[in-house]
Amino acid sequence: MLHTVLPHEIGFPVEPPPGPACAPGEFPIALVAPHHGHLGGMAAGLVGSGANVRWILPDDEPHARKLSDTLCARYPEARVARCLDEILDDPETRLVCGADITARRAELGIRVMEAGKDYFTDKGPMTTLAQLTAVREAVDRTGRKYYCYYCERLASECSILAGELIRQGAIGRVVHVIGMGPHRLGPPESRPDWFFRKADYGGILCDIAAHQCEQFLTYAGVETADIISARVANVAHPDFPELEDFGEASMVAPNGASFQFRVDWLTPDALHTWGDGRIFILGTEGTIELRKYIDVATDYGDNRLYLFNQKHEVNVQAKGTCGTPFFARFIRDCLDRTETAMTQAHVFAAAELGLRCQLLADQARAAQ
Amino acid sequence: MLHTVLPHEIGFPVEPPPGPACAPGEFPIALVAPHHGHLGGMAAGLVGSGANVRWILPDDEPHARKLSDTLCARYPEARVARCLDEILDDPETRLVCGADITARRAELGIRVMEAGKDYFTDKGPMTTLAQLTAVREAVDRTGRKYYCYYCERLASECSILAGELIRQGAIGRVVHVIGMGPHRLGPPESRPDWFFRKADYGGILCDIAAHQCEQFLTYAGVETADIISARVANVAHPDFPELEDFGEASMVAPNGASFQFRVDWLTPDALHTWGDGRIFILGTEGTIELRKYIDVATDYGDNRLYLFNQKHEVNVQAKGTCGTPFFARFIRDCLDRTETAMTQAHVFAAAELGLRCQLLADQARAAQ
Numbered sequence: 001m002l003h004t005v006l007p008h009e010i011g012f013p014v015e016p017p018p019g020p021a022c023a024p025g026e027f028p029i030a031l032v033a034p035h036h037g038h039l040g041g042m043a044a045g046l047v048g049s050g051a052n053v054r055w056i057l058p059d060d061e062p063h064a065r066k067l068s069d070t071l072c073a074r075y076p077e078a079r080v081a082r083c084l085d086e087i088l089d090d091p092e093t094r095l096v097c098g099a100d101i102t103a104r105r106a107e108l109g110i111r112v113m114e115a116g117k118d119y120f121t122d123k124g125p126m127t128t129l130a131q132l133t134a135v136r137e138a139v140d141r142t143g144r145k146y147y148c149y150y151c152e153r154l155a156s157e158c159s160i161l162a163g164e165l166i167r168q169g170a171i172g173r174v175v176h177v178i179g180m181g182p183h184r185l186g187p188p189e190s191r192p193d194w195f196f197r198k199a200d201y202g203g204i205l206c207d208i209a210a211h212q213c214e215q216f217l218t219y220a221g222v223e224t225a226d227i228i229s230a231r232v233a234n235v236a237h238p239d240f241p242e243l244e245d246f247g248e249a250s251m252v253a254p255n256g257a258s259f260q261f262r263v264d265w266l267t268p269d270a271l272h273t274w275g276d277g278r279i280f281i282l283g284t285e286g287t288i289e290l291r292k293y294i295d296v297a298t299d300y301g302d303n304r305l306y307l308f309n310q311k312h313e314v315n316v317q318a319k320g321t322c323g324t325p326f327f328a329r330f331i332r333d334c335l336d337r338t339e340t341a342m343t344q345a346h347v348f349a350a351a352e353l354g355l356r357c358q359l360l361a362d363q364a365r366a367a368q
Numbered sequence: 369m370l371h372t373v374l375p376h377e378i379g380f381p382v383e384p385p386p387g388p389a390c391a392p393g394e395f396p397i398a399l400v401a402p403h404h405g406h407l408g409g410m411a412a413g414l415v416g417s418g419a420n421v422r423w424i425l426p427d428d429e430p431h432a433r434k435l436s437d438t439l440c441a442r443y444p445e446a447r448v449a450r451c452l453d454e455i456l457d458d459p460e461t462r463l464v465c466g467a468d469i470t471a472r473r474a475e476l477g478i479r480v481m482e483a484g485k486d487y488f489t490d491k492g493p494m495t496t497l498a499q500l501t502a503v504r505e506a507v508d509r510t511g512r513k514y515y516c517y518y519c520e521r522l523a524s525e526c527s528i529l530a531g532e533l534i535r536q537g538a539i540g541r542v543v544h545v546i547g548m549g550p551h552r553l554g555p556p557e558s559r560p561d562w563f564f565r566k567a568d569y570g571g572i573l574c575d576i577a578a579h580q581c582e583q584f585l586t587y588a589g590v591e592t593a594d595i596i597s598a599r600v601a602n603v604a605h606p607d608f609p610e611l612e613d614f615g616e617a618s619m620v621a622p623n624g625a626s627f628q629f630r631v632d633w634l635t636p637d638a639l640h641t642w643g644d645g646r647i648f649i650l651g652t653e654g655t656i657e658l659r660k661y662i663d664v665a666t667d668y669g670d671n672r673l674y675l676f677n678q679k680h681e682v683n684v685q686a687k688g689t690c691g692t693p694f695f696a697r698f699i700r701d702c703l704d705r706t707e708t709a710m711t712q713a714h715v716f717a718a719a720e721l722g723l724r725c726q727l728l729a730d731q732a733r734a735a736q
Binding site for chain 1: 372540541543544546548550596597599601603604614616618620624626628630632634636637638639640644648650651652653654655657664665666674676677678679680681682683
């Protein structure tokens with residue numbers, strides 16, 4: 001008895017993933033600042049939904065060069081830009097996608113928006129509250145979008161399905177969320193220098209916990225929360241004193257829903273993926289557990305959603321159900337000037353929570 | 369490929385459970401104050417390790433009467449006591465086991481210890497810090513034991529196995545623990561009145577979170593922690609305003625290990641056991657996950673331990689391996705005046721953490 005079901009088999013029909021959001025050539029994008037592999041995922045998601053890669057801006061830093069070479073090979077139709085201005089001066093380009101060094105993401109985005117284009121950045125979308133303020137002002141001033149690739153939900157089909165099940169009442173009112181965001185560090189030489197410099201990456205809560213905050217806001221159906229506690233530490237990497245390999249925080253939203261999470265860079269060698277990312281969503285009428293990237297020591301693969309409520313105790317196959325509609329909706333939003341994929345306010349709310357968690361943790365550590 | 373293994377198959381040999389701790393008749397116990405079904409588990413564990421039930425003290429409260437009738441039927445060799453003094457005056461009785469209304473557990477225990485006997489109470493072992501102080505003084509004064517049935521670890525084979533794997537270095541140094549203690553409330557009429565009276569049960573953190581605190585102290589290898597945050601709420605039971613159906617807290621131990629947990633009375637109908645109790649133990653070299661009472665939507669049953677570290681990613685069968693040696697050791701400790709099962713200091717440390725969490729949460733709620 002392995003209670004494996006599809007969502008509609010237990011009464012939760014879901015929309016299939018949307019098709020291409022636009023006609024071929026209607027949504028040209030540029031890929032710049034290739035300092036994190038997420039840029040590849042951002043491009044793949046958008047291209048899969050109808051975008052075309054018009055520009056790639058390589059970078060000479062060795063890790064970035066490797067990524068831009070990969071992207072150039074993957075998108076041979078793209079032009080190789082000589083500089084950012086060449087892209088910003090191109091009236092055809094609608095969206096600039098960047099995975100810059102985290103501390104530079106805001107500056108890049110403001111420049112992009114001031115050139116009249118929308119911006120899509122890897123997470124964390126910035127490293128300081130001052131940058132957030134400047135970005136908010138730039139969005140108001142330019143009318144452009146500053147969006148962030150919160151891929152731990154947006155590119156995770158079970159995470160999208162969880163939101164849909166909650167919307168359909170599968171677990172009642174959301175009471176509490178637990179998030180686990182473990183990551184594999186890998187060999188240090190596989191990482192660029194900036195990965196280990198706090199001023200550049202901004203701290204573990206500013207960085208990978210931005211995903212956590214975004215998920216909580218979404219599942220709890222809120223746009224803010226009071227941070228109760230936040231901590232960071234380096235527990236296992238004395239050779240990299242500025243690396244925070246562990247972080248945790250807790251918060252409570254105005255509707256009473258609360259959140260506890262941890263993030264870390266401690267995934268050990270034998271796990272057959274980069275991290276056992278989990279989310280537990282406790283509702284008044286049931287619980288959803290997401291096993292996002294692996295269902296440990298099984299052959300299920302990724303994207304399993306476990307649900308138990310007043311009627312069911314089931315292992316739900318998310319893969320091949322609702323897809324990850326963010327990309328198609330985001331393309332439409334850029335073309336139509338709407339906010340169907342996500343609101344700009346939500347992008348900033350998640351970022352702000354991550355930044356405020358980091359600030360609280362930094363203050364606590366400084367006071368030690 | 370279901371990576372199901374026994375501990376020794378991945379290099380972690382464990383001692384088999386101990387046999388009877390004493391000769392027949394050498395360890396007579398009494399069962400009193402049958403206000404919680406845990407009394408049955410306490411008796412079963414001790415009898416399974418060599419104790420004999422010498423006395424049962426019934427109670428006229430209907431729920432308690434039902435339990436004492438069950439116990440009398442199960443242990444027909446036991447004498448039915450007319451009053452507590454009849455038991456306390458019996459020089460043969462070594463240990464008095466009680467599951468009184470929580471607020472009365474300390475008073476009962478002090479009376480037992482002053483009669484020269486050891487005391488074994490259901491959790492939480494008391495409801496106030498003043499009671500804890502009085503109990504500590506009574507232990508010092510009488511030289512007797514005041515122990516608590518922290519069954520979410522002591523009666524859970526996978527939880528015992530987790531401690532053994534940590535001791536053998538399976539996950540390196542413990543960095544963080546997440547605990548989930550969901551419980552099914554069941555029909556309100558299945559619960560005695562005191563279950564819904566805060567002054568009697570003491571609050572959800574004082575009550576079921578005592579288990580959580582005990583587990584954290586054990587796995588982190590510490591005897592104290594600084595509480596960072598604590599919250600309680602009634603989210604789904606407006607008809608029982610004094611019931612706290614949700615609680616959460618976080619804490620950090622002096623060795624840097626930290627803990628986040630939630631407890632609740634929200635287990636929905638369709639889950640095929642009373643609660644999906646989980647523990648996640650993150651170490652510098654690996655992670656242990658306990659699925660204590662159920663492995664949701666599988667046929668594995670209870671007591672599964674998932675481990676991934678630098679060498680393995682496995683589903684470990686705990687059942688039938690190390691057993692639950694607490695009971696045998698505790699009997700020996702009572703006979704030999706040792707502390708091999710658990711120290712008295714540990715019993716109190718866990719209780720104190722639960723009480724302090726409750727106090728912090730109560731203060732926060734009162735300030736709202």
